[in-house]
Amino acid sequence: MNVVIIGCGVVGAAIAYELSQVKGLNITVFDQQPPAKASTGAALGVLMGVISHKIKGKAWQMRQTSIQRYETLIPELEALTGRQIPFNRQGILSLCLEGEDLAGWEKLRETRHSQGYQLEIWDNAKLKHICPQVNHGKIIGAVYSPQDRQLDPTALTLALVAAAQHNGVTFKFGVSVLGSLTPEFSSQLETTEGKITADWFVIAAGLGSTPLTAKLNQMVDIRPVLGQALHLSLGHPLGNSDFQPAITGNDVHIVPVGNGDYWVGATVEFPTNGDEIPADVELLVSVKQQAIAFCPELAQATITRTWSGLRPRPEGRPAPVIGKLPGFNHVLLATGHYRNGVLLAPATAWAIREMIISESG
Ligand SMILES: Cc1cc2nc3c(=O)[nH]c(=O)nc-3n(C[C@H](O)[C@H](O)[C@H](O)COP(=O)(O)OP(=O)(O)OC[C@H]3O[C@@H](n4cnc5c(N)ncnc54)[C@H](O)[C@@H]3O)c2cc1C
Numbered sequence: 001m002n003v004v005i006i007g008c009g010v011v012g013a014a015i016a017y018e019l020s021q022v023k024g025l026n027i028t029v030f031d032q033q034p035p036a037k038a039s040t041g042a043a044l045g046v047l048m049g050v051i052s053h054k055i056k057g058k059a060w061q062m063r064q065t066s067i068q069r070y071e072t073l074i075p076e077l078e079a080l081t082g083r084q085i086p087f088n089r090q091g092i093l094s095l096c097l098e099g100e101d102l103a104g105w106e107k108l109r110e111t112r113h114s115q116g117y118q119l120e121i122w123d124n125a126k127l128k129h130i131c132p133q134v135n136h137g138k139i140i141g142a143v144y145s146p147q148d149r150q151l152d153p154t155a156l157t158l159a160l161v162a163a164a165q166h167n168g169v170t171f172k173f174g175v176s177v178l179g180s181l182t183p184e185f186s187s188q189l190e191t192t193e194g195k196i197t198a199d200w201f202v203i204a205a206g207l208g209s210t211p212l213t214a215k216l217n218q219m220v221d222i223r224p225v226l227g228q229a230l231h232l233s234l235g236h237p238l239g240n241s242d243f244q245p246a247i248t249g250n251d252v253h254i255v256p257v258g259n260g261d262y263w264v265g266a267t268v269e270f271p272t273n274g275d276e277i278p279a280d281v282e283l284l285v286s287v288k289q290q291a292i293a294f295c296p297e298l299a300q301a302t303i304t305r306t307w308s309g310l311r312p313r314p315e316g317r318p319a320p321v322i323g324k325l326p327g328f329n330h331v332l333l334a335t336g337h338y339r340n341g342v343l344l345a346p347a348t349a350w351a352i353r354e355m356i357i358s359e360s361g
Pocket of ligand 1: 030039043178205207227229334
């Protein structure tokens with residue numbers, strides 16, 4: 001059975017690898033660019049699972065599936081490909097500011113405990129002792145989530161591609177999928193390199209999913225939300241070099257990436273006029289200032305790079321969008337992951353695998 005995946009960000013690559021382990025599938029992935037160049041290439045890779053406020057239903061189930069799968073996926077990919085995937089296993093530390101609902105955190109801690117996960121609520125004395133780099137008058141404590149992770153989204157995506165290739169998947173980079181040959185699309189799509197036929201099409205094209213589904217007269221409305229971030233080089237680690245969790249507070253992440261370097265981000269900027277989002281320099285400056293307010297030593301760091309990317313956010317419906325394209329039995333959507341595409345890629349791949357297996361059996 002032939003499966004075509006459109007898009008090779010973290011979501012398309014995760015699907016390709018997961019499906020490559022199902023017998024009898026002949027898989028081809030198309031991307032108009034090289035892998036991990038769109039939203040995925042800009043992501044910070046913070047996997048907010050246990051520490052998220054999602055506690056039930058699909059939203060929590062997907063997070064749980066991903067958290068569990070990442071623990072086996074990373075060593076599996078490293079062994080298969082010989083590549084290193086930077087994977088921070090030291091957890092996520094969420095700073096609590098004055099006025100924050102500590103009772104709410106305590107409730108979440110109990111819920112997570114009953115679900116088999118840990119959260120620790122630290123008072124200021126404990127926070128200062130364990131993370132002396134954090135020094136801000138308005139912080140009243142922190143929530144530490146030891147089972148949450150952070151990883152390098154580009155390294156992960158390239159490893160997924162290499163592992164899928166190893167398992168027989170074909171990748172065609174630099175090829176755009178244009179849409180249907182006829183309005184009565186059945187099993188063919190047009191690309192810049194001619195038409196392609198498949199039993200299943202999986203649309204994992206992020207923001208490109210909108211024009212593609214529009215061509216099939218079934219537009220799924222996914223809009224961009226800009227995120228800017230920066231790479232700071234301090235030259236030495238903040239605080240205790242043996243304990244470098246990703247730190248988050250007031251929606252700003254401080255992500256250790258080794259050698260005293262940190263990624264800091266990201267802004268959340270909505271389009272003002274159509275799909276146009278001019279990057280607001282002041283917002284990036286305020287993200288940096290917030291990071292410095294939490295960890296004053298960062299004021300000494302130099303900015304070695306700034307970048308931005310567009311998050312694919314579904315309009316008027318919750319993220320992500322996973323399931324059949326209405327009216328098409330063999331077109332699956334795996335898109336619109338907005339702020340959590342790296343976190344949710346393994347669970348998305350699993351869901352697509354289940355849909356294909358259950359319908360093909
Ligand atoms: C600054 C920033 C920080 C972020 N931080 C995090 C984070 O910490 N944790 C987290 O989980 N998520 C984070 N995200 C969100 C995350 O990046 C996205 O949710 C995720 O990358 C979406 O992956 P994707 O594969 O669906 O889309 P993309 O990475 O955008 O990939 C889609 C691919 O489809 C291809 N494509 C589109 N149309 C076509 C076509 N017609 N034909 C062929 N190819 C096509 C594109 O070239 C692209 O490669 C962040 C995003 C940004 C911008």
